Amino acid sequence: MIGEFKDFIAKGNVMDMAVGIIIGAAFTAIVSSLVADLINPFIGIFTGGIDFSNMFVVLGGGEYASLTAAQEAGAAVFAYGSFINAVINFLIVAFVVFMLVKMVNRVKEAAVKPDDVAPEVPTGPSELDILIEIRDALAADRKAS
Template sequence: MGMIQEFKDFAVKGNVIDLAVGVIIGGAFGKIVDSVVGDLIMPLVGAVIGKLDFSSLFVVLGAVPPGTDATLAGLKKAGVPVFAYGSFITVAVNFAILAFIIFLMVKQINRLKKEAPAAEPAPAVTSEDVLLLREIRDSLRK
C-alpha cells in the first residue's frame, strides 16, 4: 500500500501536472513550427538559394530497380536506400527556429516577472562583550 500512496502523491504534485501540460502544448506548438518552417520559411530560403525544395534533396545509395519513380517518395516506396539530407536540413532549421522562439518566450517571461524586493540586511550581531562594555559606559555617564 505504501508504494501506491507514494505514486499517488507523486502523480498529483503540481510539477507533474505542469510537465504534462507543457508536453501537450509543446506538441501542438511543434506542429505550428513545422508548418511555419515547411510552408513559409523553407520556400523563401529555397527561392533565395535558387528555387530549391530541400525536402527533395537526396542521394541514392543503392541500385534502383527499372521503372521506379525517381522521386524520394518513389525510391523509399521501392525500398531503395536513400540519404535524404534535405529532410535533415528541414528538421535542423525547424529545431533552430523552435529553439529561438522558446528562447524569446523565456526571455520575455523572465522580463515580465516582478523582481522580489531585496531583503533588508540583517542587523549585525553584537557580541556580549561589547554589550557589557556599553552598559558599563552608559552607567558611568549617569
C-alpha cells in the first residue's frame, strides 16, 4: 500500500495539480486584492457610493435597520443587494482575469524566438494538378501514335 501511495504521489500529474492549486490560491489573493483595493473604490466614485449590501426585503414583514439586524433577529430575508454585489464582483474579477490572461499570452508570444518557429514545409502539387498532368500526358501520347 505504501508503494502504491508513493507511485501515486510521484506521478507528474499529481504534482502539477498541487502546484496549480497553490499558484491558483495565490493568484486568487492577488486578483481579490486588485478588485477590492484598487478597482472597487473607483466604481464607488462613479456609482455615487451606493452600497448594495444593505438592500433587502424582509419576507415575513417587519422593519429592521440593517441586513445584519434582520438576520440576527432570525427574520426571513431576501438579500438581493448581496446578490447584486456578488454579480458585480464576479464581472470585475472575470474581466481582470481576462486581461491578465491576455497579457500573459502576449508575453508568451513575444518570448517565442524566430528559431523556435518551425520552418514552413513546401507543399507539392495538389491532386488535381497531378491528374491534369496525367491527362495531358495521355492526350500527348494519343496524338503521337
